[in-house]
Amino acid sequence: MKRRFAVAGFSLAVVLSCGTLPAVAADSVTTADTTVSAAPDVDVNKVKAHLNELSAIAGRNGGNRRSTGQGYDDSVAYVKGRLQAAGYTVTEQPCTSGCTSGAGPNLIAEWPAGDAGNVIMFGAHLDGVSAGPGMNDNGSGSAALLENALTLAQQDPAMRNRVRFAWWTDEEQGLNGSDFYVRSLSSTERARIKAYYNFDMVASTNGGYFINHITSSAAAPMKAYWDSLGLQPEENTEGAGRSDDYSFEQYGIPTSGYAMGASARKTSAQAAKWGGTAGSGYDPCYHRSCDTLTNINTTGLDRAADGIAYTLWQRAVETGTGGGECDTAGVVGNGGFESGTSPWTGSTGTIGAHAGQPAHTGARSAWLGGNGSTSTESISQTVTVPAGCSQASLSYWLHIDTEESGSRAYDRFTVKAGGTTLATLSNVDAGSGYVQRSADLSAYAGQTVTLTFTATEDYSLRTSFVLDDVSVRSG
Incomplete structure (x- = not known):
């Protein structure tokens, strides 16, 4: 490992092996x-x-x-x-x-x-x-x-x-x-x-x-x-x-x-x-x-x-020769937004470490909306859902914070796969913290599709839609 900086006062220690646990076969x-x-x-x-x-x-x-x-x-x-x-x-x-x-x-x-x-x-x-x-x-x-x-x-x-x-x-x-x-x-x-x-x-x-x-x-x-x-x-x-x-x-x-x-x-x-x-x-x-x-x-x-x-x-490894039948690891790139903005496209300025809107995990998230004026912000990523996934879902954590009141939807958050709307939320769904949400992607198994998250606000009163930890999962 590259040394980032010199460590002062390094102390010699008796070399000890870590405590051992029972071995587990990799079969x-x-x-x-x-x-x-x-x-x-x-x-x-x-x-x-x-x-x-x-x-x-x-x-x-x-x-x-x-x-x-x-x-x-x-x-x-x-x-x-x-x-x-x-x-x-x-x-x-x-x-x-x-x-x-x-x-x-x-x-x-x-x-x-x-x-x-x-x-x-x-x-x-x-x-x-x-x-x-x-x-x-x-x-x-x-x-x-x-x-x-x-x-x-x-x-x-x-x-x-x-x-x-x-x-x-x-x-x-x-x-x-x-x-x-x-x-x-x-x-x-x-x-x-x-x-x-x-x-x-x-x-x-x-x-x-x-x-x-x-x-x-x-x-x-x-x-x-x-x-x-x-x-x-x-x-x-x-x-x-x-x-x-x-x-x-x-x-x-x-x-x-x-x-x-x-x-x-x-x-x-x-x-x-x-x-x-x-x-x-x-x-x-x-x-x-x-x-x-x-x-x-x-x-x-x-x-x-x-x-x-x-x-x-x-x-x-191919399904049937020892590999998982539905390997969704890494399908969404940079789903926690910790590694810059790529491969997300669109309003990538919304991605970052935001004061006043903490991330679900790590330090960064995508803060869509929150402008208090007529606006539309969206981020997208093209993914391939593994062909072996008979059941697949889009998972994401969303925090909705609003100045609106009442039961009328003024500001909206939509989730799309291609041209199909998977979910629509609004200021009415605001809460005090993050909520994990999911949408079915099973119909897209073996296909490449663009996932898009969009926040649309009306002319006054802010609603923030803070998105984090996006992934595709089996089941």
């Missing part, structure tokens, strides 16, 4: 409301074998795998060789702008099956810092990702969507490799990437279980897997903007990912929940020479590797 996962098929179990011993190779590479090259050194180039060669042997087409992408002088290439591998117009992407940075071999940061994410790619090749299931893997260069110097990659894509190519999942430091010895954008649609399968293990994961606040998912967020691509923490200190509540030492850093060897093979939490590494596989199978 099936039971969530709160259903049992769903999942990926094969990813062998953590094979993940650790990759870490052994990365450690040996660092040992032969001055003790590190920094992006500008031979240790990084040899790491690229190792990962590339394993992928090519498994049948992948692998591309080395030189970083020709924005990277540190002499930095090695990004490594991109795509499994040649599934809809190329719907790409689910998984990535981890392969470089480390100069101070040490970088086994947790980020050999752990790189190794877990590699074994998932090899497992996919070995299983060779029928694919619904395309899967692309990436190992990034120069992350430790400013997310430079992933930034270059996303910048180099055309807008059409970016639009094909329906979600990006990032894995950075997934074996911290005093770590916790953190998920990027945990309430988002993209995060849903990742959270479902860790929830099935009773882990009670939390939002990855420490890692926000500090790893390669941020490069994708900047272009409105939905993102999520796993992490176990860096230099921030574990709270007492987290220690009670996960084990470990309260008051000590999640990774006591963060960016230090002691980030060696002894600095690996095998239990956490195993849970992350299996969660990656579960997410991959849910997002990309």
Whole structure:
């Protein structure tokens, strides 16, 4: 993980593994409301074998795998060789702008099956810092990702969507490799990437279980897997903007990912929940020479590797071969409005962090109306409802705040799918907080449709319609 700023007064701590929970096989996962098929179990011993190779590479090259050194180039060669042997087409992408002088290439591998117009992407940075071999940061994410790619090749299931893997260069110097990659894509190519999942430091010895954008649609399968293990994961606040998912967020691509923490200190509540030492850093060897093979939490590494596989199978594997029959995760992009305005269109100035109108979750929402004069504001997004969804619904949270009185509808809020009105609300429906609402989308299974939310006000007295956490769900 890239260091955002220097941490003063870093204290050494005894290296402790997180408290362990009973292992759960990845053959099936039971969530709160259903049992769903999942990926094969990813062998953590094979993940650790990759870490052994990365450690040996660092040992032969001055003790590190920094992006500008031979240790990084040899790491690229190792990962590339394993992928090519498994049948992948692998591309080395030189970083020709924005990277540190002499930095090695990004490594991109795509499994040649599934809809190329719907790409689910998984990535981890392969470089480390100069101070040490970088086994947790980020050999752990790189190794877990590699074994998932090899497992996919070995299983060779029928694919619904395309899967692309990436190992990034120069992350430790400013997310430079992933930034270059996303910048180099055309807008059409970016639009094909329906979600990006990032894995950075997934074996911290005093770590916790953190998920990027945990309430988002993209995060849903990742959270479902860790929830099935009773882990009670939390939002990855420490890692926000500090790893390669941020490069994708900047272009409105939905993102999520796993992490176990860096230099921030574990709270007492987290220690009670996960084990470990309260008051000590999640990774006591963060960016230090002691980030060696002894600095690996095998239990956490195993849970992350299996969660990656579960997410991959849910997002990309064909129905009937181990994937979910109705995968709605990520159908609505940026449904919580936390990642800018894209891919929403229309009155996108309504999207932001609004004083006086708090979001349902996170910091941002879409505030439509509230002008107190004749006006119309709307936002839209085009989505594809999965063909396997015999039952699908649009879910959203709406807060209506009005100065109007009485039972007459002066100001209105409409929800449409294409030209069909799904719902109409007004100032009459105002209340003190957010209400979760839904509308049936089952008729649109297998179709692409534009969802539009519109607020229309008359000439006086304000009514605000504050929208948040929009998603498409099965059932």
